[in-house]
Amino acid sequence: MSIIKTRDLVRDFKRTRAVDHLTLAVEPGEAVGYIGANGAGKSTTIKMLTGILKPTSGTVRTCGIDPMRDRIGVARRVGVVFGQRSQLWWDLPLRESFGILAAIHRLEPSAATARTDRLVEQLEMGPQLGTPVRSLSLGQRMRAEIAAALLHTPELLILDEPTIGLDVLSKQRLREFLVEERRERGTTLLLTTHDMGDIERLCDRVLVVDHGRLAFDGTLPGLAATVGAQRIVVLDLAEPSPDLTDVPSTTLVESESGGLRQRLAFDAEATTAAAVLAHVSARHAVRDLTIEEPDIEDVVRRIYAASGRG
Amino acid sequence: MAPCACPRPCLVKTFWLLVRAGFRRHSTYRLALLAGMTTNSVFGIIRAYLLLAALASAGAAIGGYDASTAVAFVWWGQALLGTVNLWGFSEVKDRVRTGDIAVDFLRPLDPQLAYLAGDLGRAGINLIGRGLPAILLGALLFDFAWPPSGLSWAAGAVSVVLAVVVAFAGNFVINLLAFWLVEIRGITLLWMITGGLLCGLYLPVPWFPDWLRTIATWSPFPSMLQQPIDILAGRVVGAGIATSLAIQLFWVTALLALGQVVLRAGRRRLEVQGG
Incomplete structure (x- = not known):
């Protein structure tokens, strides 16, 4: 069963059609780059996949669930990071955010501790656990956001511009971690980015969206071949x-x-x-x-x- | 890592962890707590003397308040001022405006429940850091009527919690109006002025002229301050306590339910109009 499936998905805003008869399927374990210009409909699609936005028409299934009917069911199985928004508690030490999120997801305490420790180790965040989130650097915060999104071991990880504004080294560490996480757990990844490096390092499939339509679906070399880049x-x-x-x-x-x-x-x-x-x-x-x-x-x-x- | 099979105990635990987080968040602002405590105490002294002067010129108890219950009224009011969030909060409004509220919808937990837990934590640290010192100071400086019985203490404590929830639930609804209005500052201000007056912060509600008392009685505001104070100051005892708690419970239920309705409408608006 596809982990993401949309059929004839349409989303209209007042004057514009943000998503236009989008039909796509992502299978479990895939790593998919979702690219397009600003305003092409990437974020709108993600919002519909996670149940924040209601489709004008068409169907969406995320992990087999209709996100409009069972937002919480989707939330339990999907991890999302919006690069511009934070899911951490700003004025608390980072450690507390992980504790609260583990409670929100109702993880067993022993499992929650094991998972947190593992993520902290992999993302090398040990020294920052006692730091209030507001004092973290952008790179540290983004690693923390991704750890937070992965705490409940979701089947699907959706990252919206995760490397925006990061320096080369931070990007590198983040990508290495994601590769490792996927190798270990087979987490499905859907990633929007403006950074070709993200796609090259992380994705085996690329979707290009243009004016809400799917303009390309294939591998990265295939994409380059198609456009003769x-x-x-x-x-x-x-x-x-x-x-x-x-x-x-x-x-x-x-x-x-x-x-x-x-x-x-x-x-x-x-x-x-x-x-x-x-x-x-x-x-x-x-x-x-x-x-x-x-x-x-x-x-x-x-x-x-x-x-x-x- | 399956979610555990017992949703109830876990939900309680989640709630408790969020209460603790709210407590810690607000305990990081120690200087603000100290400043709040000082301000509350200074105003407490001024207000106590004003009320005592009014009682002295009347020559008798007014509306069931004698000198020591009037002093208790003032000091419990000052103590609960920071605990009960009378002036409201802007966190939810800000998150609606910036769109961060979407993150709240991406969690497997009801946002109203999450914010309520956080507010109870905030109330807790304010009661300890700001309220209790003010009470001790008031009791030290004035002839202060302590709660007359163990029942008054216990019922008073429950009533304070209910007051915190009523104030939270009301403010939550006001915050959610940001889904529809670009700017809710005017409404917030109106809420503050009306609430400040009708909750019995400046004058005890029983001292109001009839018409104003009627309005107050039919509003949720006395449930935020006047009612817990009356129980703690010993002005309301016996069966009156049960009635008072029942009224608070009514407002808790009504305003939380209203909050759910508005939250759902807001979410639908977000879903339909875009984040």
Whole structure:
């Protein structure tokens, strides 16, 4: 049975249709990135999945439950983090929030302690347990939010922009934790993000939503292939060199400083970064090399352009 | 980690943990408690002298209050001022406005129950940190009528809890109006002024002119202050205690039920109009 299932889901606001005949299914254990521009309908979908928002028409089943009929039933089986909202008690030490949430979810005390200890250990939050939530850094707070959402061991974890505003290291730790948590428990993950890194590290499936419609459903490489998003290899050469226009399966994007730095776009299907490097280094001394991945905005823009919108 | 099979004891435990959390949250603001206690005491002294002067010029008990019960009226009032949330709170209103109320709906627990528990905790720390010191000071400085019997003490304690719940339940409804109104400051102010007068904070309700007393009697406000004070000051005894508690119980039930109705309507509005 699908853990998330929507059929012909529609949600209208006063003047706009936020979600437009959305039909999708997520199976248990999947990790799904749900991406789209601001206002594309991502948050609206999540609100309908969790029973905060009533669909205009169509059906939603979360863990097999109609969220409009049994909000509490859904709440027991789903963990949600809205990056912009907090579920912790602002002026209490972090430890207390976990205690209260365990009580709200009616966990057995021994099980609650074991689960809390495990999450605290995995997320390295031990030193912050005595700190009031209001004094935590953003990265610490976000880890605490995710621990709070996972305390009752939900089958489905929904994260709405969990890495927004985090520094590189905090993002890294959060992603590593989520990978580990999923490996251990097989928790299903639905994630909205603007960060391609989140998708790459965490998700095996991507849904792109555009004006409330599903514009793409498939794997990340599949997405890149569909929109023809190219990777870019940036080569720093030892000496100023003529433009590298003759490398097979690449196109020169840019050449700086008289050819000291050159950017070549290539299609991952046609060639590899290693082949490009081999070709170039046979002719020029290469000092450094970096690869730029297609960024999420770019991918989404291309999808939108392809569907004649945006 | 299955939810345990006994919903009742666990719900009680959840409630109790939330009460404790409310207690701790508010106990972190020690300076505010101290300031509140000082203000309550200063006003207590002024009000006690005013009432004693009124009684002296009348030359006899007024509305069942003699000098020592009038002093008890003043000091219990000052003591319960912080315990019973007469002036209201804005947490729920703020959460409705920012949309954070959605987080409350994502929990397997009724938000009204959760906020009530938190408010009882807040009342507890205010009673201990602010109320009891004020009472001790009042008893030290004035000829103070202690509750006349063990029954008065016990019934008074129950009545204080009911008063806290009535005030909470009323304020909860006012807060929820934020679902429909952009700004509820005017309504809050009206509630504060009306409530402050009709609950018997400034003058005992029995001293009101007939028409105003009638209005007060039919409002929930005396249940928030006048009634527990009357039991504790010994002005209401015997069968009067039962009646008084029954009236409070009525308002507890009515206002909590109203809160449920409004909360549901608010949730439906959120569901329909968007967060």
